[in-house]
Amino acid sequence: MSSFELIVRDRPGVLVRVAQVFARRGYNIKAMRVLSIEEGVESRMNIETEDIQRISLIVAQLNKLVDVRSAKALFTHKIEK
Numbered sequence: 001m002s003s004f005e006l007i008v009r010d011r012p013g014v015l016v017r018v019a020q021v022f023a024r025r026g027y028n029i030k031a032m033r034v035l036s037i038e039e040g041v042e043s044r045m046n047i048e049t050e051d052i053q054r055i056s057l058i059v060a061q062l063n064k065l066v067d068v069r070s071a072k073a074l075f076t077h078k079i080e081k
Contacts, residue, residue, distance in 0.1 A: 002048070006070065013067075014067045017065055
Protein backbone atom coordinates (compact mmCIF):
# COMPACT_ATOMS: atom_id res chain seq x y z
CA MET A 1 0.00 0.00 0.00
CA SER A 2 1.06 3.57 -0.67
CA SER A 3 -0.23 6.53 1.33
CA PHE A 4 -0.39 10.20 0.43
CA GLU A 5 -1.29 13.38 2.32
CA LEU A 6 -2.53 16.45 0.48
CA ILE A 7 -3.51 19.92 1.61
CA VAL A 8 -6.04 21.24 -0.90
CA ARG A 9 -8.36 24.19 -1.38
CA ASP A 10 -11.84 23.43 -0.06
CA ARG A 11 -13.68 23.86 -3.37
CA PRO A 12 -16.07 21.79 -5.49
CA GLY A 13 -14.36 19.51 -8.00
CA VAL A 14 -11.01 19.16 -6.21
CA LEU A 15 -11.71 15.57 -5.16
CA VAL A 16 -12.49 14.57 -8.77
CA ARG A 17 -9.32 16.18 -10.14
CA VAL A 18 -7.16 14.44 -7.52
CA ALA A 19 -8.82 11.06 -8.20
CA GLN A 20 -8.23 11.51 -11.94
CA VAL A 21 -4.46 11.72 -11.39
CA PHE A 22 -4.56 8.16 -10.02
CA ALA A 23 -7.15 6.86 -12.50
CA ARG A 24 -5.24 8.09 -15.58
CA ARG A 25 -2.27 6.00 -14.50
CA GLY A 26 -4.38 2.92 -13.78
CA TYR A 27 -4.15 3.03 -9.97
CA ASN A 28 -7.13 2.28 -7.76
CA ILE A 29 -7.76 4.33 -4.61
CA LYS A 30 -8.37 1.89 -1.74
CA ALA A 31 -9.32 4.50 0.88
CA MET A 32 -9.71 8.27 1.05
CA ARG A 33 -10.37 10.51 4.02
CA VAL A 34 -11.06 14.24 3.65
CA LEU A 35 -11.11 16.51 6.70
CA SER A 36 -11.78 20.23 6.70
CA ILE A 37 -8.91 22.22 8.21
CA GLU A 38 -10.64 25.55 7.85
CA GLU A 39 -14.21 25.49 6.52
CA GLY A 40 -14.34 26.83 2.98
CA VAL A 41 -10.58 27.41 2.83
CA GLU A 42 -8.49 24.22 3.17
CA SER A 43 -8.94 20.48 3.59
CA ARG A 44 -6.56 17.60 4.30
CA MET A 45 -6.86 14.50 2.09
CA ASN A 46 -5.36 11.17 3.13
CA ILE A 47 -5.30 8.65 0.30
CA GLU A 48 -4.33 4.98 0.35
CA THR A 49 -3.72 3.13 -2.90
CA GLU A 50 -2.38 -0.14 -4.16
CA ASP A 51 1.41 -0.28 -4.33
CA ILE A 52 2.68 2.42 -6.70
CA GLN A 53 5.99 1.96 -8.47
CA ARG A 54 6.65 5.60 -9.34
CA ILE A 55 5.49 7.50 -6.27
CA SER A 56 7.56 10.59 -7.10
CA LEU A 57 5.73 10.93 -10.44
CA ILE A 58 2.30 10.81 -8.76
CA VAL A 59 3.39 13.37 -6.14
CA ALA A 60 4.75 15.68 -8.87
CA GLN A 61 1.48 15.41 -10.84
CA LEU A 62 -0.61 16.11 -7.72
CA ASN A 63 1.49 19.17 -6.89
CA LYS A 64 0.84 20.55 -10.41
CA LEU A 65 -2.92 20.76 -9.74
CA VAL A 66 -4.02 24.35 -9.12
CA ASP A 67 -6.08 23.52 -6.03
CA VAL A 68 -3.40 21.37 -4.36
CA ARG A 69 -1.33 23.39 -1.91
CA SER A 70 0.97 20.47 -1.03
CA ALA A 71 1.18 16.74 -1.67
CA LYS A 72 3.56 14.20 -0.20
CA ALA A 73 3.96 10.44 0.03
CA LEU A 74 3.76 9.23 3.62
CA PHE A 75 4.85 5.61 3.33
CA THR A 76 4.69 2.46 1.30
CA HIS A 77 4.31 -0.99 2.82
CA LYS A 78 3.53 -4.46 1.58
CA ILE A 79 0.58 -6.45 2.87
CA GLU A 80 1.18 -10.18 3.19
CA LYS A 81 -1.57 -12.34 1.71
